Amino acid sequence: MDVDAAGGNDLYADGCQAMDVSETGASGGGQLRKVKKGRPMKRSMNARKKKALSKAVSQSEKSSEKLSRSETKILRTKSAKHLYD
Template identity: 60%
Template sequence: MAKNRNKSKRNAPTAMITDETAIVSPQVTAMDTSETVVSSRSQVSRKIKKGVQMKRTKNVRKQKAIAKAVSQNEKSATKVEKNESKTLRTKLAKNLYD
């Protein structure tokens, strides 16, 4: 059904507006001779391949994950040390009063 509807629109005569006042004569302008400098950003972005970029982001994520794991291990180690020193102090304090 859609095909028939489109066919009828294609075969319909198109109205051409030929208004002579609407036509504007082209004005003569001086040619632009200034040189445009291509930014270095656009050159760099053209040279980077997407495959290499994905590898780099994957590597960065991996390094961040490793750094996060190391910091969490250090944090937990300090926490354990703090708790051990706290228990030792409380035991020593109890021994003083006994």
């Protein structure tokens, strides 16, 4: 079937073309990749543990510092009372 450009048999004479809806092999590339789902959760869990440990250490340091300040304050007041007695 020989179709001429000037002939009236041409379906796409006005310049429009049908859309290509054929699937290509490159579109399924996301399925070929291996995704490790357990790893990010483990990292986040370790991060939470590290954060909790650092928070506990800082709170224990704060409490020990607070105790030492209160002890020094008690010693100061006792020595001041001893001077006036």
